[in-house]
Amino acid sequence: MKPENPLLPYLSTLQELIDLTPDVKLFRLELNDPDIRESFDYKPGQFVFVSAFGVGESPFGITSVAHRKAGLDVAIRRVGTVTNALHQLEPGATVGVRGPFGNYFPLDEYKGKNIFIIGGGIGFAPLRPIITTVLDYREDYGDLVIINGARSPQDLVFAPEFDAWAASPKTKLELTVDAGDEKWTGKVALIPSVVSELKLSPQNAIAITCGPPIMIHFTLIELRKLGFADNQIITTLEGKMKCGLGKCARCNVGEKYICKDGPVFSMEQISQLIEQF
Amino acid sequence: MDFSEEIRSKAKELLESGTVDCIIGYERATDGVVARPLFVYQPSNVDRLIFDQTCAHNLTKYLLNRKDKATAIVVKPCDSRAINLLINESQIQRDKVSIIGVVCPGIVKAGLDNTSGELQDACLTCQQHTPVLYDFLVGEPASEPDVPDAYPDVSGMEDKSAGERRAFWEEQFSRCIRCYACRQVCPGCYCLECFVERLDPMWVGIRIAPGENEVWNTIRAFHLAGRCIDCNECERVCPVNIPLSLLNRKLGKEVEELFNFQAGIDAETPMPFSTFDKEEKLGISE
């Protein structure tokens, strides 16, 4: 039964819950209705609302890729009432899914270019499907540099995939933390300084970044210093949302709605927005 | 009554001397009849200030937005009680506020002009025409009125049967639209997260409907028991004319009878519901 009301969720089942960090879990979801499951198509950058029925609903970036036809994944950080309730679910539980919403990373436009992925903490979640797509269609894209940072080693998101990423052709993985632990032998540096140290070249390149506002702010400074133009720097914004349809009038930045006109924006588009956050 | 000149000259003096950065007072509203709050930052703007019997607003809530800044504020006696409350509950510092108190003969009914002489109901039982706290006083203090019955509205309600009272309040709260103007205007409502916003546990939801409306209004009244300084702002701002003061005054009357306490008379007397005594009053019938 396809809901005609865009505020009605699709019933879905939680297949698997995987701990990624102490407060982030990967949720593998499957839409119950086979017709809806078959036609549910989405692109990197888009998001869904996941309902913990009886508690509420929140928006999450989709971290899986539709072309693999391997279910719908979201990475959820436990930070409030709804995410707390979702974290306490067991495989087999019924949740609601609404979507997909929003625009997407125009990966077709990035073909042939070098892709620099710069993500911090849970901000890395919406960037992961870009990496998956680039690696699944490796010949279509240039060099891939992945900078993944977090507060500490245990807060790095998608650790189970690091080896595969690092081993991929023309791919460089840089992990960095704000503070290491006894076992950590990798970089201890803030993400913007890693960007600067790697001397990423803006030549035929796109930089895609997501993370806490302060990380984006300083990363932007470094990228601009390296010569990246604002239309070469892409990010994905978040805002408090209730509908995902541009109807509850809450997630706007000036005249643009993050849920409809975004969440993917280039820095050029952001600098033209009336409201600056 | 019109004290506009006195207010303007005091405001000019305080701004020019650098005693304060801002005066919170009143000016004429766009209908040319009633008043509205005015924030004056420059001495050149003091001529906008007025004070007459249309100045209904209690401006003291605004002090909570300027906690660390030196501010002057124009207060009526009821408003001055709110300042005592806020000092008593450690929400503002006395030395940051310059209080311009006004001797008040009463505020006219909503929508009427200064000359009408028809006072709002709340002013008819007022027992304090001179502010309880001030740095500067405008107007001549007169002897306080003798008000034999300070709560005729409450007694009138108490005389009704439980069934009648229930029906009355159900009808009143059914009109509530949960605009929270009552809470926003009240100097006693300053919680950073109001109980109505709590999700876990969810005391009250977001449903604008009878049931939830009753819980919202009655719990707010209970949170103000022993704290409400009876300025009548909640009732004045309510867009659907719910007699909110009646509820708050009922609880105020109870506290006065039980604890011999009225909120806002001074800033030192321990408040009944935030004071723990080893020897508590245990039974109501004591």
Next chain:
Amino acid sequence: MSEFISKQDLLTWLGQLMGERNLVAPTRVDDLLLFRKVDRVEDIVFDFDNTTMSPKEWFYPSSETLFYVEQKDGQTELIPAAIEKETAIFGIRPCDAQGMAMNDYPFLEEPADALYMQHRDKTALIGLACITACPECFCTSMGCGPHDPANVDILLTEVTDGYIAQVLTDKGKTLLPDNLLTTADVSSPPAPVLSEVPSDGIAEKMRQAFDEPFWDRLADRCIHCNICSYVCPTCYCFDVRDYTDKERIERVRSWESCQSPGFTRLAGGHDPRSTKGSRLRQRFSHKLLYFPRQFGALGCIGCGRCVRACPVNIDIREIIKDVQQLGVKSEA
């Protein structure tokens, strides 16, 4: 010559409508005038300026159940809410009807809001032209007018002993039987003259004034309640929450206001509009700049309710005048 319905026939007709569908009309509730469902024609008020609350609650209720979820024996079922009964709203003013047309833009834009669409489809509007105007009315400056027949199914204009009736849509034709109408040699009284508000080019001026300290100064006195948004015919922000009652879960949508502190606060604590000025600016920018840019029409229809209801006299007419002036000052 005009189509005419006598007062007596109007009352008879309204009585008939009451039997077949919900009839919503202005009625006295204590000292207020509100649009409520009426069961007796005597309860309808005909002589009034406008209601305290707009009729938007009949298309977009202050609280509305979106769906139920029942979980039994390991099975989950989702039951959407649906609007069944037909409604007629009598006594809606042209400005409010324009307001409802404005709400159609966000709600019916793809993907359309199903419940709002059902309300709209099942509701007929019987408008009442304005003979007098309140001091706060300014609809003529906002793209509307006291006798404007757009956006209603039937428009009635009061004359001696009855009303001129303009039947404007098929829905209106079905609703009002021909046999109640006669042709009479009456003409409409002149429309009341309203005070003017300089709304020409306001969107561009709002854009220019966006970063002015004007908004912070105005917000000094704003108490950030929800009154303006709730009385307004064209404000449509909402909140959504789940309720659990035994085995049944209900998801409810309710009105909310961009003025509330915490409207944009995220779970982690970050709030992009934490200042009073930014929230106040949001409401007026939405009405006078974003809505026109998005949909090509002003988001304010000049009914004046917010002006009457605001406890601290934040007056959109004054704001429009001031913003027009701000542009002039910065050019000087």
